[in-house]
Amino acid sequence: MALAPVELYRDEHHACLMFTDLVEEDAQAVQANQFLIVDHGTGAIIDPGGNLAFNELYMGMVRYFSPHKLSYLIASHADPDIIASLDRWLTSTKASLVISRVWERFVPHFTKVGKTENRVIPVQDAGGILPLGQSQLHILPAHFLHAEGNFHFYDPISRILFTGDLGVSLTDGYIARTPVTDLAPYIARMEGFHRRYMVSNKVLRLWVAMARQLEISLIVPQHGAPIMGQAIAQFFDWLDHLMCGIDLMDNQSYTLPRAPISPQPVAVAR
Numbered sequence: 001m002a003l004a005p006v007e008l009y010r011d012e013h014h015a016c017l018m019f020t021d022l023v024e025e026d027a028q029a030v031q032a033n034q035f036l037i038v039d040h041g042t043g044a045i046i047d048p049g050g051n052l053a054f055n056e057l058y059m060g061m062v063r064y065f066s067p068h069k070l071s072y073l074i075a076s077h078a079d080p081d082i083i084a085s086l087d088r089w090l091t092s093t094k095a096s097l098v099i100s101r102v103w104e105r106f107v108p109h110f111t112k113v114g115k116t117e118n119r120v121i122p123v124q125d126a127g128g129i130l131p132l133g134q135s136q137l138h139i140l141p142a143h144f145l146h147a148e149g150n151f152h153f154y155d156p157i158s159r160i161l162f163t164g165d166l167g168v169s170l171t172d173g174y175i176a177r178t179p180v181t182d183l184a185p186y187i188a189r190m191e192g193f194h195r196r197y198m199v200s201n202k203v204l205r206l207w208v209a210m211a212r213q214l215e216i217s218l219i220v221p222q223h224g225a226p227i228m229g230q231a232i233a234q235f236f237d238w239l240d241h242l243m244c245g246i247d248l249m250d251n252q253s254y255t256l257p258r259a260p261i262s263p264q265p266v267a268v269a270r
Contacts, residue, residue: 019053029052073089104120140153170193200246
């Protein structure tokens with residue numbers, strides 16, 4: 001049975017909830033977080049997830065907000081763990097999909113023919129400010145961290161920055177409920193992922209310079225635990241110096257293959 005969502009923020013008119021254990025880290029799938037934001041009766045889901053998460057998220061959301069009143073499905077990028085459930089959400093709600101214009105013509109591949117017609121709000125590369133109830137969400141450029149068209153989302157009411165695959169720590173849904181307040185013990189859970197999935201240190205430094213301008217109470221990634229307190233500054237400092245992606249490539253990374261691949265399926269390595 002799924003745990004109750006984590007209440008990241010709540011006041012009389014505004015709430016941010018995080019679902020951490022609808023998809024657990026195991027041999028077949030990576031743990032993923034989904035987020036519900038409600039302001040004055042208007043709701044949005046950030047990174048709604050794949051089909052593994054749909055049923056539990058839909059039923060879990062009903063306890064806090066009517067899916068029929070959902071205005072937006074907001075996607076940081078177009079990976080399957082972000083929006084593979086898109087067809088089911090577009091069928092069961094009237095929500096529009098908010099996603100980078102880079103992915104506008106790719107997302108119909110997740111749905112039945114015609115399902116996305118007049119249901120997609122494409123965001124230009126510079127991002128923008130999306131109205132939500134009587135508030136707004138700031139859509140921030142985060143391209144190549146890790147996707148070509150990638151955005152993060154800042155909620156000025158709660159001061160939460162939702163960062164998709166940036167800030168990920170590989171863990172289970174229970175541990176993901178507790179914010180990280182000291183980054184050092186968590187770097188082992190983060191480093192391998194960031195070195196592989198982030199494109200370059202140059203892009204990280206550009207993003208950090210932008211993010212430092214925000215007043216942030218929590219950084220909340222799509223996998224793993226939120227980052228808060230002194231760990232936010234530690235996270236920025238770590239990213240400033242992290243070599244990753246193409247920084248690590250050399251001629252040995254592009255050589256003709258010689259090793260045979262077994263045709264027999266094997267268990268997914270953790």
